[in-house]
Amino acid sequence: MTPAEADQRARLVHWHAEMMRLRAFEEAVAEAHAAGELPGLLHLSMGGEAVAIGIFDCLEDHDRVFSSHRPHSHFLAGGVDPRLVMAELAGRQSGLCHGRAGTMHLMSDRVVMATGIVGGTLPVALGYAMTRSQPAVVACFFGDGAVQTGAFHESMNLAALWKAPVLFVCENNGWAEFSSRDQHTTVGNVVRYGELYGIPAQEVDGSDPEAVRRAAAELLEPVRAGAGPALLECHIARLRSHYEGDWREQTSEGDPLLAVERRLSELGVHDEEINEVRAALLADARALCRSVLAGDDVPDPDDDAALVFASPLST
């Protein structure tokens, strides 16, 4: 193995571990939710780990990210402390947004916001990007369902006209809620919209972090230089149904972890090593969850009211 190959292997091992960290978090969350310990509507990002890792590897500290309704992997890959996210999902005062946001309204400095509205962050990401100076960029994640909203077209059109420094990242898992893409549109691949709006676009296998990284880096260079937006379509699997607890089994194949593990195996990394790390990460995630749930820092409603709005909570 050449030094370059060794570097590449090491990097893939590292990325794989990161992907497993994201997956472990979601698995612990899924278990707790199924046991009734986490409230509300949850959309997990299992299947999107390679995209999160690949994209964030290209981003700098001054860049900003907008997410979707499947935000956990974006926030974690973006460096947010998993304890803050877990506590937010548990509605705790110590959560990232003091229990006010839950999963779909997570907000932080770097990963600015998630959204409960399909396509909801696209116009916001555009506006935010217009305030940035070179070489900072904004990456906006959205699903293939968002492509059918008018907001997607308005945002793409304006971003192209105004040369906004946005990397549009479409995580195409072939599903929009409970129906498949072909029931929603006659347009197969989202990447076509790049050509339509005259912006650089690529399509990539979203289960391969190296491919995602390569494509994103290539697209980002001119975006950073002020040439205008770009579009990256990443084909990924939706490993869970639309929301946790959905009795409809609407998933697709293509676990990125398995794909990377096959590659690692070819590179001589042993299964036992991987399994050890995986088990440790899952144990950590479960322990984090238990620890958060054991905390009794439930938000104080009176305190909350005083912070936010003028009118008192009492009716």
Place this chain on the structure above:
Amino acid sequence: MQKSWLRRMLVVRRFEEQLIVLHEAGELAGHYHVCIGQEGTAIGVLAHAGPDDVVYTTHRNHGHLLLRGADPERLFAEILGRSTGYSRGRSGTLHLSAPELGVPWSSALVGGNVPQAIGAAYALARLRPGSIAVCFFGDGAFEEGAVFEALNTAAVLGLPVLFVCENNGLAEDHGAAGAFPTSSTAAERLIDLSGAFRIPSVGIDGIDAHVVSETVARLAHEVRGGGGPRFVETASVRWPGSRSLWPALTGGRFRIEWLTGETDPPAEIAAWTRTGDPLRPLHERLLAAGETSRDELHAIDAEVRAEIERAAARAVAAPMPTAEAAFDTQAGAA
């Protein structure tokens, strides 16, 4: 192409001009839009829409209503807010409608009519198979997400709708053939936007009614036959009188002599008269086919002008609605 188109085009032209005169005389409240320069598209498209079809138009709707058979006096009256108008003064120009003529509603929101048109198509597919919805909108409507949502849905559901995008941003020298860009869309060609949804789309000259008609005949037939939606972009040159905030009779009222060469148009309207006036190609084709003559042209125009002036005068003389009429929710006399 038919000889009757000439008279019909003149009716639209003289109606719109009369409206500008009425506005300048202070008879017209609020904003309004005229379709001078776009009559070729209107005639060419609506020649292929029958009484069972439904037509959705925009704020630039007078020509469409007239060509669907609206009575000029009642149309003037509605635009002037009179009680004898189609909606007793409630809709004015912005929401002109005549359901008996297949024009149920005009939305004043850019892009507002497009989802409704696909809904009409959805209904027609079930209630009157073989009928179609025709949806007019301007190139500016592509700034609105609603248009994309509607195009996508029409394509996915295979709805019987003909989309007609009137791009009146063509330069006076007509620019590059086949490429009709606009200032507000990043796409190079508007038909690529509809084509992205796999809706068969074509861009054509919107000034020559015959060209429009030939294309629309084929497209309407395909839509009627269950082929799903179709899209045609019709390019025209914006009439100089529409360039300002309020329509103005730039160059004065149109004169037949400018077509026949008997006199020259004023400088400010000359280029447009040569390259953008739909009356010119129509008149030239009819002359070449021996279907009309210079004298006949003058005669028809004189008759049309008299008819329009009478209709306008009667509309102006008609009563305004009473205040109480704002509150009655029963339909007025048909």
Place this chain on the structure above:
Amino acid sequence: MAVVTYAMALARALEEALVADDRVALIGNNFGGLTAEQRHFDELGARFPDRIDHTPWSELANAGMAIGAATVGMRPVVDLVTASFVFQAFAQIVNEAPNIAYTTDGRTRAPAVFHMLAGIRGAGASQHSHRPQAMFWNTPGLQVAVPGTPGDAYGLMRHYLLEADEPCAFVSHPKLLEVEQEIADWEAERLAPGRGRIEREGADVTIIASSVMVTRSLEAAERLAADHAIDCEVLNLRTLAPFDDALVAASVTKTGRVVVADECFRSAGAGAEILARVAESHFASLRAAPRRVVAPDVPVPFSPVLEDAVTPTAERVVAAVAEACAR
């Protein structure tokens, strides 16, 4: 005698309408939201595959489509799912449909039904919990249905699909989907819009409720009777527009005390308009200032404890009624 859930009653209305009139059509099919009750609507979809169209997630186009179809003779109901998403379709629902009949002087009608699940639902957070019925009520030309019971859902949906000639915002509450009611006589449930019901007769105070607040007010009434010896009359409005002024008048003039129970945000919520009507029309009958139990002006937070703090619960209704009767 059948015990049915709200969802089953709604599905029954849809089914009866589909059978009775070929012009009825369903656009979208998520009426049951994310509950197991969705299966009733899935069954309907399986039985009438050509009467139901699953459309893309384009709320604006879907609403506009329903309007266009209605103006050409169909009688569609479009499901916009979560009421918070209805804002994507506002241009069509609020700025097109309600204007059509009036502006065309009645010559064009747009009887489209816009169905949605609106309510503080349980960890829905700020963008899944809206109650837009007040905004719809502030829109002349649009009827607003706020069923409080399974029977209401049946009767009102049947009416809107088969008889109405105005568009309607049909506001179901996600927490009502699984609520049960024994219905002996389905025909008796076919009350027209603008006709409310007295769900509980009482002498001391009138609670004017709608949607999920009907159930909570009835709960409160039980507790008030048991713990405070207060006899409440609970009104179920069923629709906001048209509004049953006569029902309210009769009750308020009888009891002289009013508490309005409404889940909208306080400012300019449905409760505000109801209070205004009571004050302007029945001031002389009132023995105490009218009150409202509503959601405070705070975006709905996620954490269950916080969400509970902003929900107008049965306890809060009890407290308000006790206060209203205190003097």
